Amino acid sequence: MSNRIELKARAKINLSLDVTGKRPDGYHDLRMLMQTVELHDLVRVEASNGGIEVTCDSSWVPSGPENIAYKAAALIIEKYGLDCGVRIGITKRIPVAAGLAGGSSDCAAVIKAMNSLFSLKLNAAEMMALGKNIGADVPYCINGGTMLAEGIGDILTRLEPLEGVDLVLVKPRIGVATSWVYNNLRLEKIVRRPDTELLLTALKEKRIDLLARNMVNVLETVTQEKYSVIRDIKEKLVELGALGSMMSGSGPTVFGIFEDQASAKKALSVLKNSPWECIQTKTICEER
Ligand code: ATP
Numbered sequence: 001m002s003n004r005i006e007l008k009a010r011a012k013i014n015l016s017l018d019v020t021g022k023r024p025d026g027y028h029d030l031r032m033l034m035q036t037v038e039l040h041d042l043v044r045v046e047a048s049n050g051g052i053e054v055t056c057d058s059s060w061v062p063s064g065p066e067n068i069a070y071k072a073a074a075l076i077i078e079k080y081g082l083d084c085g086v087r088i089g090i091t092k093r094i095p096v097a098a099g100l101a102g103g104s105s106d107c108a109a110v111i112k113a114m115n116s117l118f119s120l121k122l123n124a125a126e127m128m129a130l131g132k133n134i135g136a137d138v139p140y141c142i143n144g145g146t147m148l149a150e151g152i153g154d155i156l157t158r159l160e161p162l163e164g165v166d167l168v169l170v171k172p173r174i175g176v177a178t179s180w181v182y183n184n185l186r187l188e189k190i191v192r193r194p195d196t197e198l199l200l201t202a203l204k205e206k207r208i209d210l211l212a213r214n215m216v217n218v219l220e221t222v223t224q225e226k227y228s229v230i231r232d233i234k235e236k237l238v239e240l241g242a243l244g245s246m247m248s249g250s251g252p253t254v255f256g257i258f259e260d261q262a263s264a265k266k267a268l269s270v271l272k273n274s275p276w277e278c279i280q281t282k283t284i285c286e287e288r
Contacts, residue, residue: 003046004046006045007042007043008109009094009105011039011100011105012034013169013248013253014034014035015032015034015162015246018218019218027136028185029151029152031196033149033196033200033203037281039100039169041093041109043089043091043110043113045073045110045117046086046087047085048085052070052074052085053085053086054073054089055090056089057090061096068104072108072131075133076110076111076114095171095253097175098175098176098251098252098253100253101137101140101141104131104135108131108141128143136154140153143156144285145161145285146160160206162203162285163283163285166258166264167256167257167282168242170233170253170254170255170278171252172229172252172277173275174229177250178249181219181250185219190218194214195214202214208257208259209243211244212242215245217249220246222250223252227251230252233245234246237255238256241267242257242258242267243258243259245257261282265280
């Protein structure tokens with residue numbers, strides 16, 4: 001048995017995001033389409049004699065107990081009574097506090113790596129249940145792919161995989177806290193909601209154009225209102241040939257869907273002169 005595992009922790013985008021209500025516990029009920037992309041962090045996990053150590057090469061991400069990967073390791077060590085520790089190393093490539101679920105994905109990678117390293121024999125449902133204790137997006141990140149996520153994001157239905165769709169991600173140089181966005185969301189102010197049924201049909205029939213033109217994220221009503229740069233980026237992406245553009249999650253990352261790799265590359269070459277962080281990637285649905 002190897003005592004060191006390295007996994008790719010992939011980012012996600014939302015192809016749509018609807019908030020259908022507020023729950024008595026303060027959480028919101030969501031209905032969203034989630035999609036994994038190729039962009040990933042690298043997460044290395046190895047057994048140690050004791051304690052939990054987390055290091056990350058990004059100055060935007062805390063090392064040690066504040067890192068959410070640490071919480072995953074602590075939970076597993078306690079729950080399964082492991083008499084050893086782990087060393088976790090994260091190479092950060094996913095923009096931080098960006099709406100791309102970077103932290104949740106690192107967390108899911110630690111759960112999967114420890115499941116193998118310590119032969120815990122947990123199935124996907126058990127790993128997802130563990131992950132839910134740490135964050136609402138963690139269960140999705142365990143398997144990833146193309147999914148409908150409901151409830152607080154943890155009730156997942158696997159959809160027809162959307163493989164190899166070309167994307168450009170654009171992140172303005174601001175970080176947005178998910179909690180701030182939800183705290184400022186006024187449900188009564190939302191006028192445009194995604195037609196999720198239409199989007200499900202578009203996904204099923206692989207009508208990328210129909211999908212791209214009908215993506216809606218109701219959280220834009222909060223983030224875009226404060227940061228008008230989000231609207232500027234959405235418009236710029238369409239001007240540069242995107243079939244559609246939208247903010248992912250609570251933002252501020254905006255993505256554009258392109259017809260092919262060449263048109264995405266062309267848009268990226270123009271965007272390189274902007275003050276924004278721009279990344280070309282594509283959708284991916286590998287079994288993880
Ligand atoms: P989501 O889309 O799930 O809301 P996000 O992409 O908006 O997530 P993250 O990149 O996960 O946000 O980071 C949110 C905050 O969590 C950051 O401010 C960061 O400092 C902290 N954090 C803790 N651990 C990590 C980690 N492993 N990776 C990224 N951020 C982390």
